Amino acid sequence: MKTLYISGQMRSGxxxxxxxLGHNRGIKILVDQARILAxxxxxFKGKSIEFSDSMTVIEQLKLFEAFVNVTLWLARxxxxxxxxxxxKRLEPFLGYIRQxxxxxxxxxxxxxxxxxxxxFRTHIDFFNVILEHSxxxxxxxxxxxxxxxxTRGEKFAAAMASGGNKAIVVIRDPRAVVCSLxxxxxxDPNFGVKSDADDAINRWLTGYEICTQNPKIHMLRYExxxxxxxxxxxxxxxxxxxxxxxxxxxAINNSxxxxxxxxxxxxxGISRWRGYRDQSLVSxxxxxxxxEILSLGYDL
Numbered sequence: 592m593k594t595l596y597i598s599g600q601m602r603s604g605x606x607x608x609x610x611x612l613g614h615n616r617g618i619k620i621l622v623d624q625a626r627i628l629a630x631x632x633x634x635f636k637g638k639s640i641e642f643s644d645s646m647t648v649i650e651q652l653k654l655f656e657a658f659v660n661v662t663l664w665l666a667r668x669x670x671x672x673x674x675x676x677x678x679k680r681l682e683p684f685l686g687y688i689r690q691x692x693x694x695x696x697x698x699x700x701x702x703x704x705x706x707x708x709x710x711f712r713t714h715i716d717f718f719n720v721i722l723e724h725s726x727x728x729x730x731x732x733x734x735x736x737x738x739x740x741x742t743r744g745e746k747f748a749a750a751m752a753s754g755g756n757k758a759i760v761v762i763r764d765p766r767a768v769v770c771s772l773x774x775x776x777x778x779d780p781n782f783g784v785k786s787d788a789d790d791a792i793n794r795w796l797t798g799y800e801i802c803t804q805n806p807k808i809h810m811l812r813y814e815x816x817x818x819x820x821x822x823x824x825x826x827x828x829x830x831x832x833x834x835x836x837x838x839x840x841x842a843i844n845n846s847x848x849x850x851x852x853x854x855x856x857x858x859x860g861i862s863r864w865r866g867y868r869d870q871s872l873v874s875x876x877x878x879x880x881x882x883e884i885l886s887l888g889y890d891l
Contacts, residue, residue, distance in 0.1 A: 592731050594719055595620070595738030595831070596751045599761035600795050601784065602771035604813035608761050609740035611816075612827075615835050617735040627718050628744050630657035645712050654717050661721060714747060715754055735833050745798040745808075752807035757831055760802050763813035764889050765795045765880045766873055770864040773872070788872055792879055799883050812887065817858050 597612065597620065599605040606622060613620035634657035635650070646654065722737045731737075736757070741747075748758035769791045775782055786794075802808050809830040815823040824837040838856075867873055877884065877891060884891060 592723075592734045593736050594722055594751070594756045595736040596718070596744070596748050596756065596758045597738060597740040597761070598742060598744035598748045598758070599763070599813075600768050600772075600791075600798055601742045602768050602775065603742075603761045603763040604816065605740055605742055605761050607813075608759065608811060608816060609738075612738070612759075612835070615833075617733065617833060619734055619737045621722075621739045623740060626661060626741070627714070627721060627739055628741050628747060630661045631714050631717060651712075654714075658717060658721065713750075715750055715756070718747075718751070736831065743794060743798070745801040748808055749801050749805040752805055757809070758807070759809045759811055759827065759830070760798070761813055761816075762799065762802065762810050762887065764861075764864070764887070765792065765799075765884065766864040766867075766876045767813075767861065768795055769876050770867040770869075770872065771860070773869075774867075788875070792876055796880060796883065814858075814861055814889075817856055817861060820856060 595612070595618070597605060597609045599608075609620050609622045612618050613622065631654060634653040718739070722739065738757075745760055748760050752758040769788055772784075772786065772791050773788055776784060776786065802810050809827065811823060811827065821837045824835050828835045864873060881891065
C-alpha cells in the first residue's frame, strides 16, 4: 500500500479531486479527516520542523502526543475512517490517564503498545503511520494507495514527493481562489478561517513556488480537471501508475455556490471571479501574480 498526499490552497478544488480519487478502485482517501499538519503544528506550537531533519526524543514525544490526538479524533467519528490505534505507553509521559482508561470502552480503538510502532523521525513517518492505522487491516491488501487530503500543505507535498511518495497539488487561477475565499469568509460566520486578501495572495504565491521547484509533484489545474476531465485523469493515472476511471465519484459537497450540484462537473465557477464585486481586488491579484498567471496558461 503506497501513500498519497493531496493538497492545494483553500477554494482550489482539493475536495473535488480527493473525492474523485477516493471513488476509484484500490484507493482510500481521508478527506479532511486526519488533520496531519494541524496536529503536528499544534504539537510544535507553530515551530517549523524541516521534514528532512531527525527529531530529538522530546520532539518525538510531542509528535506521539499529536498522533494520540488524531487517533482519538478518528475514533470519535464512529470508526468511519477505520480503526484508530492508541498507544498505552504514552500514559506516564503525556498524562492521558483519563482518556486511556476510557479507550477500552470505545469499540473503534485498539489499545496498542508504543514499542510496536516505528520511530517518528519526520512528519512523513507520522503521516505514514496515521494512514496505516486509519485504514482497516482487511482493506489494505486490496489497496494500491491510501492517502489524505489537506489544504495549504504544499511544503509537505514537496517532502512527500522528494521522499519517493506521491503528491498531487491542485492549482487554480489565483483570482478565483482569493475571491472565492474572501466571499466565503465574509458570507459564512461559521467558516472558521481568518485571512485577508494579502495573506491569501501570499499563500498562493508561496504554494505555487514550492510546486514549481519540485518536479516530482503532480500539479493539476482545477480548470483542466473540469474542462478537460479525461485528459486530466489520464495524466494522474500515468503519475500514479494506476488506471483511474474518468467521472467516478464526482461530488462537490462543500461548495458555497448553489449552481454546483452533486454528481455534476460544472465550469460555472471557473470565470466567476470576473464578476466579483470588488474589482480592485481582482486587479490587485492580477498585478501581483501576473507572471504566474501567464505561466499557468490563464488569460489576464
